[in-house]
Amino acid sequence: MPTSTTTITTAAKPAKPAKAAQATKATTATANSEFGNLRPAVGRSLPQEYYVSSEWFQRDVKMYGATQWLLVDHVSKIPSAGDWFTYEFGSNSIIVVRNKEGEINAFYNVCRHRGSILCAEGSAGKTKTLTCAYHSWSYDLDGNLRPPRSMPEDFDKKANGLVRCHIRVYDGLIFINLAKGNPPDFDVLIGDLKPFLDLHELQNAKVAYSKKWIIDANWKLNVENFLECYHCRAAHPTYTAVHDAMKLLSFGAGAGSSDKAVTNSFEARMKEWEAETNAKGIFTGIVVDGVDSDFFRAAARIPIKDGYKSETRDGTPGSTLMGKFREFDGGQTGVSFNATATIIANNDFALMFRYTPIDTLKTELVVSWIVHKDAVEGQDYDVEKISAVWAITLDEDKTITQNNQKGIQSTAYQPGVYSTQEQRIADFTQWYINRLERFESETAADNTILIAKH
Structure with a gap:
């Protein structure tokens, strides 16, 4: 079983993102795979069929349900x-x-x-x-x-x-897995992520508000959009106003979403904030799974913006402190369990993102805003205040992702070259191919795995 190429730090130095060069090795085909001429090129978006073919969708759902823990x-x-x-x-x-x-x-x-x-x-x-x-x-x-x-x-x-x-x-989060036999090792999934999650004690929390989006686009396009912030300046004025501009270039879509040169540009501020935070006894660190990993996890603690205590439109607190926090450190914790399940936690409230493939050209996104279990609406928190930044941003994401799908369906579409700020998408596409090949090789003789909807 391939092991995760994970990097973790608990001091100020950011971990190195997975490099495209690492992905090159992973693109060599296994003898039994059926990718043929549709094998994607390293550093480019996927061929059209991956986003529009019901056959590919069925393969995706079979693989993903059996190999991932679904939040x-x-x-x-x-x-x-x-x-x-x-x-x-x-x-x-x-x-x-x-x-x-x-x-x-x-x-x-x-x-x-x-x-x-x-x-x-x-x-x-x-x-x-x-x-x-x-x-x-x-x-x-x-x-x-x-x-x-x-x-x-x-x-x-x-x-x-x-x-x-x-x-x-x-930690209050419910996961399922659809494998017919033994499921993947849950302890491996959670292992490196524990210190990030334990800070926020989500088991002592409750859902304050949930919202659902139905997006007319393939699930992989939704994931890819979530994994990069190359589009943020043009598409998300509210989101970019809340976050440090240099941070968005370096960590806009989380750990590993930009290349080393860009990440280094934010290193001085990152070191300063980590030193201040560690001096308060609060954990910081970064985890980035590579393209040969089982789950494609990522986690990081990163400052929001100078003077901002939480991810609200004005940076002021949105609710009472959660977990182990006794004061605001101005940071935000991001934890991705896989490509479709992410927690983004401020000191005072958290968000749970869950993408679910519905059919080839349709994806469901459910986001839940989580507060301390004893927080009282209208007294300790206001739903509009804690939800505004991401509710606006995800409405915008729905439009741009659906437009992306429409363009890909054109006969003129050709796989495009990823920018240096889209490193995590390049990693994701290579992880996806590797995981699909490995799953289909392991289950070639098994016809009992879940059958996807047509």
């Missing part, structure tokens, strides 16, 4: 026994439910009788049992089947409970 929500979504919600990925609907003991379970939303769904897709509620509306088969909150009527004498009730989905909960 689905925060535990405050289901605070009490019997609370549940569904999450859809590819052809699969998953029920996430809290049982009587307070534990969180995940089951495939499929009745074991004749396969009907139990809960409407995209829904949530509270129940004592999970009951199929078709023939009234009923299951407890641990997925055990209650005695159904009119079944043969030799029917084995214990063998017909709901099919479990891999689930892990860390």
Whole structure:
């Protein structure tokens, strides 16, 4: 199993971003892959088919659901026994439910009788049992089947409970994985990210507000847009007003999103802020996974802008302090678990980003704004204030990403050359090819992996 090419620092010196030269090695085809003439060139955007082909989309969803831990929500979504919600990925609907003991379970939303769904897709509620509306088969909150009527004498009730989905909960965040066999190692995923997450203690928080965007563009275009800030000056006046201009060139889309020369231009300010922050006993550091890693993680703590305490339009606090913070340090923590799941945390509130592929040309983005569990709306925080910067920015992102998709569908489209501020996209496309090749090689003889929607 390939290991993550991760770099971590806990002092002031930024880690080196993954280089395009590293990606060159990763583009050599494995003998069994079916990329043919569609293999992307290093340093260029992907060929058209990757963004418009339903075949490619099916391959993407099969790979991603089986190899990644999908961030689905925060535990405050289901605070009490019997609370549940569904999450859809590819052809699969998953029920996430809290049982009587307070534990969180995940089951495939499929009745074991004749396969009907139990809960409407995209829904949530509270129940004592999970009951199929078709023939009234009923299951407890641990997925055990209650005695159904009119079944043969030799029917084995214990063998017909709901099919479990891999689930892990860390720091208040709920993750699922759709692998048929053993899931990827969750401890490896979380390992280097723990000190970043532990600062904010998201398990002692709640969702204050959520917003959903349906974006008419392939999921990879949404990811690519999120991974670069080359477009920020032209497209995001509100966002750029809140952040240091030199920082946006160096770390605009997080750790590894620019090249070394540009990153070094911000090094003096970064060192100064890290020294001040470390002197207060607060952790700083950077993690960047390489193109051969399993998860494509990244994490960093970076100052927002001189004089800004939080990522609000005027830089003033948006809520009460969270986690281990006893005073504002002017910094922001970014943690990406993979290409579609990111936490951006200020000292006083955090954001949870979740991209979900719906079909070839449609992606769902759900963003949740998270505050301390005891914070009171209208007293400790105002939803408009904490959400404004990113709500405006993501409305703008929807427009530019949809326009990007429309252009790519033209017969005139050709893969373009990435700028030096789009290093993390270059890394992502190479990671994506590497991970897809490895997955398809490992599962070539397995026809039971999840089937994506057409």
